[in-house]
Amino acid sequence: MKITFKGDYALKAILDLAIHHGRAERIESIAKRQDIPFKFLEQILLSLKKGGFVRSKRGRDGGYYLARAPKQITMGQVIRYVEGPIEPISCILKKGGTHCDFAAQCVLRDVFLDIGQYIADKVDRVTFADLKEKQLKKLAKENKYLNYSI
Amino acid sequence: MKITFKGDYALKAILDLAIHHGRAERIESIAKRQDIPFKFLEQILLSLKKGGFVRSKRGRDGGYYLARAPKQITMGQVIRYVEGPIEPISCILKKGGTHCDFAAQCVLRDVFLDIGQYIADKVDRVTFADLKEKQLKKLAKENKYLNYSI
DNA sequence: TTAATACCCTACTAACTTGATAGAGATTAT
DNA sequence: ATAATCTCTATCAAGTTAGTAGGGTATTAA
Ligand code: FES
Ligand code: FES
Numbered sequence: 001m002k003i004t005f006k007g008d009y010a011l012k013a014i015l016d017l018a019i020h021h022g023r024a025e026r027i028e029s030i031a032k033r034q035d036i037p038f039k040f041l042e043q044i045l046l047s048l049k050k051g052g053f054v055r056s057k058r059g060r061d062g063g064y065y066l067a068r069a070p071k072q073i074t075m076g077q078v079i080r081y082v083e084g085p086i087e088p089i090s091c092i093l094k095k096g097g098t099h100c101d102f103a104a105q106c107v108l109r110d111v112f113l114d115i116g117q118y119i120a121d122k123v124d125r126v127t128f129a130d131l132k133e134k135q136l137k138k139l140a141k142e143n144k145y146l147n148y149s150i
Numbered sequence: 151m152k153i154t155f156k157g158d159y160a161l162k163a164i165l166d167l168a169i170h171h172g173r174a175e176r177i178e179s180i181a182k183r184q185d186i187p188f189k190f191l192e193q194i195l196l197s198l199k200k201g202g203f204v205r206s207k208r209g210r211d212g213g214y215y216l217a218r219a220p221k222q223i224t225m226g227q228v229i230r231y232v233e234g235p236i237e238p239i240s241c242i243l244k245k246g247g248t249h250c251d252f253a254a255q256c257v258l259r260d261v262f263l264d265i266g267q268y269i270a271d272k273v274d275r276v277t278f279a280d281l282k283e284k285q286l287k288k289l290a291k292e293n294k295y296l297n298y299s300i
Numbered sequence: 301t302t303a304a305t306a307c308c309c310t311a312c313t314a315a316c317t318t319g320a321t322a323g324a325g326a327t328t329a330t
Numbered sequence: 331a332t333a334a335t336c337t338c339t340a341t342c343a344a345g346t347t348a349g350t351a352g353g354g355t356a357t358t359a360a
Contacts, residue, residue, distance in 0.1 A: 003238050003262070005319065011258055026335070035252070040320055046337070059328025062335045075261065089152045102185075105292065107284045108161055111225065111276055112153070118268050126261055134257045142255065155348060176306070190349055196308070209357025212306045
């Protein structure tokens with residue numbers, strides 16, 4: 001019951017691009033800011049590009065940028081793309097992809113479906129515009145106390 | 151974001167023992183009813199015994215039985231025991247076990263904590279008495295239509 | 301007492317997933 | 331040209347998952 005580093009990194013990368021929305025950001029900049037291994041992030045961004053979340057520009061002054069506005073991207077879309085289905089499958093899916101023979105009588109399944117529904121609802125409602133706003137507020141509050149600039 | 155077969159089997163085994171509460175059930179009977187590989191279930195039950203969920207009786211007419219009433223066992227207890235923490239850790243836990251350096255500013259963490267809280271609440275509220283009751287009702291309803299007996 | 305029954309325990313393994321790293325190639329601004 | 335950047339494929343060590351194998355030990359019916 002966990003999200004992988006890959007998924008976590010993907011979310012962080014997109015949040016980073018949301019915060020710097022409007023210009024192309026180099027992989028290395030994102031990697032440093034978000035503390036992600038450079039070469040790993042390279043692969044993740046390539047995958048996110050295939051998924052239609054980001055676009056890129058090559059050569060000097062190149063980098064990555066969001067394919068659409070932060071408001072149009074949800075956590076759910078990203079998680080499903082890099083991690084697969086969100087539902088905490090018990091044996092909801094059996095081998096093939098269709099659900100198991102006992103599904104109709106399975107009371108465990110009901111609980112997991114309920115949980116899956118909650119998670120889906122949650123992550124589908126959170127956009128990267130929301131995350132960006134919250135992130136900036138948190139940082140602003142910190143700056144007030146610590147006198148740092150980022 | 152998934153539960154393993156081991157966890158699924160553990161839940162099914164305990165539900166089976168809850169349904170047959172009062173007598174000792176052989177591993178093989180449980181394995182057949184719940185469609186679990188015998189030798190795998192053997193290990194799982196041994197582990198559940200160490201965890202204090204079940205007790206056993208050896209020799210002829212031996213088998214496993216619940217260590218306490220179905221009402222006193224929750225899904226959460228079992229899942230945590232066989233699967234570890236329920237929370238969909240983002241990078242909430244870093245290497246050691248303490249949370250990461252950026253936790254205070256991390257907006258992703260907030261979302262995952264919320265989800266983790268919901269899951270924990272849910273599975274901690276569902277007891278095996280609840281599951282047993284629902285299971286028996288489902289089976290009864292099926293029997294009415296199909297004229298089967300189990 | 302003894303044979304049958306059933307749990308106890310440890311070791312092993314094949315396949316898969318995770319979290320990367322390596323390096324050559326393609327593209328673009330200056 | 332050339333330096334900066336993304337592109338793409340391959341590889342890999344470590345860990346996890348889903349089992350299997352096989353002998354050992356306790357209990358009890360007969
Ligand atoms: S969904 Fe298959 S047994 Fe529960
Ligand atoms: S909790 Fe560590 S960066 Fe989010």
